[in-house]
Amino acid sequence: MSSDVMTRVVMEGQGTFVRVRRPAYWLYVGLLAFGLLYIGDRLSGAFGHLAGALWVPIVLNGLLAALFIWILGRMDLFEREPAAVRAAALLWGALVATSFAIIANNAMVSLITKLYGVNFATKWGAALAGPINEEWLKTLGVVCIVLIVREHFQRSMDGLIYGAFVGLGFQVVENLTYAINNAVSNPNSDLAGSVSVTLLRILIAGPWSHPVYSGVAGLGIAFAVTQTGRTRAMRYGVAAACFLAAWALHFLWNSPLPAWLPKGLAFFAVYGKGALILVFFFILYGISARREWHWFTEIMHDEPESVITPAELESMRTLRTRRLARKKAAKDYGLYGKRIMTRLQRAQVVLGEAKARCKRADGDLASAPDVLLARANIVGIREELNAPGKKRIGLKTRKQEGEDVGEPPAR
Amino acid sequence: MIEGAVRLNRFGLERGRFWSAALLALAVFAPALLWTQWDGAVDGEEAVPSGTVITLEASSNPGAVGKGRVWFTVPGDGWVTETGANRQSAVTLVHSPVVVRTSAIGGVDDILVLFERQARDLRMGNRVLFATGSRDYVTPTGLTGYWGDLTGERYSGALIVVGRGEVAAVIVAVAPLGRLEDQLGDLTNILATLEASDVE
Known part of the structure; x- marks a missing residue:
């Protein structure tokens, strides 16, 4: 029997992340189930005894997660990654990477202790085990998502965002396990142990922890899979370099301060390490964001001024320039104008995405329904903005505007 | 929602992606x-000669930052240690069939609270081990604290929590x-040399 006879072809419609025909999807589901059981087993026992001491860490880590989700949602200026895929990345970090990292880290620290003694393991155990195992496992989360939904990776920035979500999930669960461990090991009180370590981890390591490292590694993975016009050596070289950079950043953070450093300088040294990590990350982000901008100008350059004017195109460059454009609209047209400008900017991003999708599918830009719809939407919004009398509305106070909306028309 | 044609293999999964x-x-x-596997392949058991003085650094928990040291002398021959499980603040010694884990803990406010918390952890x-019959205890070296008998389904033992100042030694x-x-006798010999100091 030839292999052709065995081949079946099906037409299927699926959601943004569920791909029941892809083996990697089932691998993801299986690993997630394992992680859920493993982490659930570790946390549920502790919750039974320490529930009173854990609500503060849970709330604080929830706030940390919400803040990061808000920031990450704004970092990709020209595309909003699907919520389902972001959630999948977060869950990989929270359940899969953490559970395998706990097993690997414990064994590795035990091995280091056996081979090099307690003092060396105390000093370097976390600096070695953390980056080696954790960065590897988190980066595989991005690889897994690529294997499941490659279509959601258009440019390097997508990998950075998904990587950061993997890192965020990891950081939150890691913080909770630290809270539990310290609640148990504190000699005086569960609450003192869990809260003190949570505050320490959020205030000192919060801004430059796992989301940053994994974002860097994820950027490399996305570069490798999206920059198909470049040589393989270049693509995989960048991916490897980004992974090594993520490893090095993590190692830098976990490594002990030199013994000769005066105690008074330790605080500055710790924050100095953090600042270095953040600077590196933002340089990479800046490069990536610039490439995103070039992509956007390229895909929108042939649009007429009724869709996007040169000034509007320039104003789409950064969050700051977009905010300035909205402020200007507010100045010219009042709050109404600001709202319309916000809608216009969103609609222009949607058009860019629709055109990119159409190009990838070798479709006809002149007849693709979603491109036509996005374009018509922009024209409609612009007509609203330029409609006669808007200046007059713009001069009204918010209260007057509200009254206009709230009152029924006079008969 | 995406729609597309996919070629399947005999297991109903997309071809070329396995x-x-x-x-x-x-x-x-x-x-x-x-x-x-590597950890399992490396023999971590190490003999500890009689008379070896073991010094432990008190762990500095973020919520209890006190520091200090705990030390004791290994009594007699036949003791081994599982090096992989040892930390700067804790050591596990085995004199078959007895396993003795000693930990140094800093920043202790109340020895009784620590004893009760250790009993809870067990x-x-x-x-699962239950601490029963807890009573005041003073080591021959003058460390004060509590002794509890441990009872479990298949194991029994003793939990001793003693200290000086803000530093405590926990022996299980x-x-x-x-x-x-x-x-x-082995246990009492360890306790006879057990010392603690909250001076770094």
């Missing part, structure tokens, strides 16, 4: 497999049911 998933699975399991542990001795009494 091996990448298999490699990914291997890569996910690799660190855990590598380190656990109840929560994998090998465990042996199969009814076997600790025979080795009690």
Whole structure:
């Protein structure tokens, strides 16, 4: 029997992340189930005894997660990654990477202790085990998502965002396990142990922890899979370099301060390490964001001024320039104008995405329904903005505007 | 929602995508497999000669930052240690069938609270042990604290929490049911040399 006879072809419609025909999807589901059981087993026992001491860490880590989700949602200026895929990345970090990292880290620290003694393991155990195992496992989360939904990776920035979500999930669960461990090991009180370590981890390591490292590694993975016009050596070289950079950043953070450093300088040294990590990350982000901008100008350059004017195109460059454009609209047209400008900017991003999708599918830009719809939407919004009398509305106070909306028309 | 045609293999999965998933699975399991197997292959058991003085640095928990040291002398021959499980603040010594884990803890406000918390941890542990018959205890070296008898389904032992200032030593001795009494001399010999200091 030839292999052709065995081949079946099906037409299927699926959601943004569920791909029941892809083996990697089932691998993801299986690993997630394992992680859920493993982490659930570790946390549920502790919750039974320490529930009173854990609500503060849970709330604080929830706030940390919400803040990061808000920031990450704004970092990709020209595309909003699907919520389902972001959630999948977060869950990989929270359940899969953490559970395998706990097993690997414990064994590795035990091995280091056996081979090099307690003092060396105390000093370097976390600096070695953390980056080696954790960065590897988190980066595989991005690889897994690529294997499941490659279509959601258009440019390097997508990998950075998904990587950061993997890192965020990891950081939150890691913080909770630290809270539990310290609640148990504190000699005086569960609450003192869990809260003190949570505050320490959020205030000192919060801004430059796992989301940053994994974002860097994820950027490399996305570069490798999206920059198909470049040589393989270049693509995989960048991916490897980004992974090594993520490893090095993590190692830098976990490594002990030199013994000769005066105690008074330790605080500055710790924050100095953090600042270095953040600077590196933002340089990479800046490069990536610039490439995103070039992509956007390229895909929108042939649009007429009724869709996007040169000034509007320039104003789409950064969050700051977009905010300035909205402020200007507010100045010219009042709050109404600001709202319309916000809608216009969103609609222009949607058009860019629709055109990119159409190009990838070798479709006809002149007849693709979603491109036509996005374009018509922009024209409609612009007509609203330029409609006669808007200046007059713009001069009204918010209260007057509200009254206009709230009152029924006079008969 | 996306729609598209996919070619399936005999298992109903997309063709040409199996091996990448298999490699990914291997890569996910690799660190855990590598380190656990390597750790298992390295013999971590080390004999501790009689008279060896073991010094432990009190752990500095973020919520209890006190520091200090705890030290004791290994009594007699036949003691070994599982090096992989040792930390700067804790050591596990085995004199078959007795296992003695000694930890140094800093920043202790109240020895009784610490004793009760340690007893709770033993109840929560994998090998459930209940501390009963707790009583005041003073080591021959003058450290004060509490002694509790440990009882479990298959194991028994003793929990001793003693200290000086803000530093405490926690000793958990465990042996199969009814076997600790025979080795009690070893434990009392350790306690006879146990010292603690909250001076760094």
